[in-house]
Amino acid sequence: MRTSIATVSLSGSLTEKLTAAARAGFDGVEIFENDLLASPLTPEEVRARCADLGLTVDLYQPMRDIEAVPGDEFARNLRRARHKFELMRRLGADTVLVCSSVSPQAVDDDALAAEQLSRLADLARDSGIRVAYEALAWGRHVSTYDHAWRIVESAGHPALGTCLDSFHILSRGSDPKGIEDIPGEKIFFLQLADAPLLAMDVLQWSRHYRCFPGQGGFDVAGLVRHVLRTGYDGPLSLEVFNDVFRQAEAGPTAVDARRSLLVLQETVGRAALPEPVVPTGVAFAELVTPDAEPLTALLGALGFIRTARHRGKPVTLWEQGDARILVNTGPAVRRDGTQLAAIGLESPDPAAAARRAEALLAPVLPRRRAPEDAPLDAVAAPDGTELFFCATGRPDLPDWRADFEDTDPAPAPAAVRRIDHLALVQPWHHFDEAALFHRGVLGLHAQESVDVADPYGLLRSRAVTNADGSVRIALTVGAAPMDDTVHAQHIALATDDVVASARRFREAGGSLLPVPANYYDDLAARFEFADGELETYRDLGILYDRDAHGAFRHCYTRTVGRVFFELVQRDDGYRGYGAPNAPVRLAAQHAVRTLTGG
Template sequence: MRTSIATVCLSGALVQKMYAAAEAGFSAIEIFEPDLISAPQSPEEIRALADRLGLSLDLYQPFRDAEGVDEETFATVLHRAEAKFALMRRLGIETMLVCSNVATATIDDDEVSARQLRRLGDLAATYGVKLAYEALAWGRFVDDYRRSWRIVELADHAAVGICLDSFHILSRGHGPKQIEEIPAEKIFFLQLADAPALRMDVLSWSRHHRLFPGEGSFDLPAFLGHVLRAGYDGPLSLEVFNDTFRQTDPVRTARQAQRSLRWLADRTADLLGEETGRSAPLPRLPEVAAPEAFDFVEIKAPDTSGVEVLLEQMGFAFGGRHRSKQVRLWTWGEARIVCNDVPSASPEPHIAAVGFDVADSDAAAERAARLMAPPVHRRTYAGEQALRAFASPDGTEVFLSRAADWIAEFDGGVSSADEHSARIDHVNLVQPWHSFDEAVLFYTSVLSLAPQPAQEVAGPSGLVRSQVMSSPAGGVRLPLNLLPNGQQGRAQHVAIVCDDIVGVVTAARGRGLRPLEVPGNYYADLAARFDLPDDLIDTLRDLDLLYDRDADGEYLHCYTETVGEVFFELVERRERYAGYGAGNAPVRLVSQAG
């Protein structure tokens, strides 16, 4: 099947949008009318450019307020439509999107709408144009695809078919199963969009908050499954617009869009796999299981010694020096932190890379490459392991690696004297606002992590949105944080889980660690909220430990000071507590701002 994208998804002028779509490997585009009207190029120039770029012009959209009107109004519709049909002939576009009437409909009668679409179809046919009729979720009378299909059936005209848009159907909660009853040859076009679960009016939801498939909460694999079962084999086209895509680099957005379609096609093929004789809508990607452990975290700066002091105080042991690079390894149980002293874009210590322990790094790397993850090249020397790495949307490098393959490159380490075994519990990455949704799709599609429900926590200078990406068994947890509008701070952190935080922190304090101070008022509130023994509260207060409890268990944690752009968290999880102490975040944020 062809992949296609609506020009309204991309920022910039029409010509820039076309270059971006071609660059990302799309074979077709939908032309959004205002993009053409604003373009200085003639329709013939646009057509010729599309030819050269190998882009098919698959749809002209939208044509509004066409049917359900009185005869006098319909005469103006025909006048308007004929000018557009002539324009489409110049552009070489065959199909026009006709939306259900929002503004001028006065007649709520399927027969009238069908008759008017038939007359429009007659006119369209003389220009070689076909009409794809779409029920908008906020159409005046027609707002359900089952009704638009009934009208198309009644119109009974070769030039009149239906357009299906996942947003308009799923946002209204309309079941997509009946799509299978529509004959394939009458499904003239398919538009795909995801969206977050929001409770707001559907028009604003549509205009501001659509997302690419895999970034939101719609079940698009199931939706596309129904469309494919109907026999549709036209383009898979994305019509997604939101406040972010309108203002980000169109080349980057187009790649993100293409990644989304590849992921969606695969998930849909999984679903349809049982049905014999049906081929996948797009070539399959290599299957890769989600990683169940962090392999390492790399911290980079011209000077990372401040971080090494913290590591040693917490309980890490020096794990050796790399045999050919200015890189030192620190280990504590299964937790590995690599400190890399090199000139770098940011002069402050920061999380530069996260290694994920994947079972088959060749397959995982091929999958990432097919999903257009930008490869990262690091110099290797003879005899060293060439690690597979890709840049995530925020620039953090993602390695597909296993310690067993590279740890021998480090010499001179000692093993940790600390008896409390530890591992990396979660790595918190702060995302710039324009790549937050892209990051969700990246980790979903490339690493097969699953997004957990998003949370918001109030800090002293704004709300922080947090979305955790995690592996099925919880071995990998990656909270992605979105800072408030306009804030650039990038403090990220690595959380180390241990089995006796009281012992660990007591020993760490002995080595000089000073956890972030927690105000006395916090412990007074803790005593009011939970029925905790006084001596536990005293211990928590003495060690500046924070506490949370839910139905599944308990969470004890504390934070180190921040060095450059990095700090650490020490955590102990009791029973099956699966959260992150979100309720304590305001206390941490105020204390860090303090």
């Protein structure tokens, strides 16, 4: 199917919008009137620009407050329409969106609405234009899609059809099944938007909180299935605007948008993408650093042993149980301090995983590898983290370990068993995009978003996981842009005995994040502990949480650059990440930073 996007969905000047849409692979655009008005290009120039970029102009939008008005008002509206149809001719747009009226002048008279829309359609037909009439969820008299369709049907005009918008339909709670009663050829256009399920004024909801399909709570795919059953063969078009996208760069937003449509097309059986290949574990986490010393000292205290070095690059491998950390001191794209740069994901079929990622517009990373290296497929996540699809110790697949030569024997069975989860701070504009990426590209499941109070601002956090929890990634973002120097990425290491692991770490010279005594007084009030247990936690700075399944004990190292480590003990199927303790942890990290000036 053809895909389209409304220019209002992207930020910038009209030409920036068109370029971003074309680069992301859209076939066409809806031109939002205000974007044209504010552009120095003539309509002819816009038309030529679109043609150069391979974009069709699928819709001109919107015309408002046209129908069911007194005669003199309607005469003025026709005059306005005449101007706009001439403009559309110059622009090369053959369909115009007419929204149901919100004017106080409009009357509740379907027959009058049908008659006036017919007269508008007469005028349109003379210019080779089709009129797509859409019910706004907050329309004065017409606010549901079936009502708009009844008016269109009774008008019976060949140049008059309806436009369906998933937001207006699903936000009203209308049953989209009735769409199947509309002949496909009378559905002149289909606009798609998702939205989080908020109980709020629908106009505000629409204006500020729309998002791309799959990023919100609506069953947009279900609606599209109903539309396709009618025989509709127009484009799937995105009309999405929210306060965040308005500030984001148009290029990444357009890619995000198109990815959401590809996933949607796959869901409704209209796109043949490579199957998702869900990762089955974390092969490694790669840290880049200009100075390996502080990092390797920390790894050593955590019980990691350096077991191998890369044959051709300044990268060492540190292991403990199934936790593997690469320390890279070579040139990297982002070399402004110590940070988590890449994640190796165990993949049952790395090449297929990469093919799916590429089909879903993930930037494929150049390999820049020596000829003898094992092939390693990698793409960039929206936050820039490199994701490697790889295999560890499987005879049927090239092993990334083969690029390393052993330096020390593998360590004895150790306290840290594996990487429990990775926490990645997301750029402010790309939080919803990140969740969709990890779901759509990697086939992970996205959990509910939770709010976390930092002393200096609210954070939102959302985890994506595979079915058995062997891959868990926590995505975090500020509720608004903020100084995020304290919001480091982190690697959580799973241990069966966090107390023993924390003690060993401290004995090895490691320094744990101090936790205020008041926190433990509160734990004592909320839970019952064995004798001495709480004193141990207090001594080590271990935090405690409990959910319906089990208990969670965790503690934190100091931060090196923009990375810190967490030791976690997850008992009896505890599912969370200790979110109730996050405010205490964040306050403690701020306090340490203030003390050390770091």
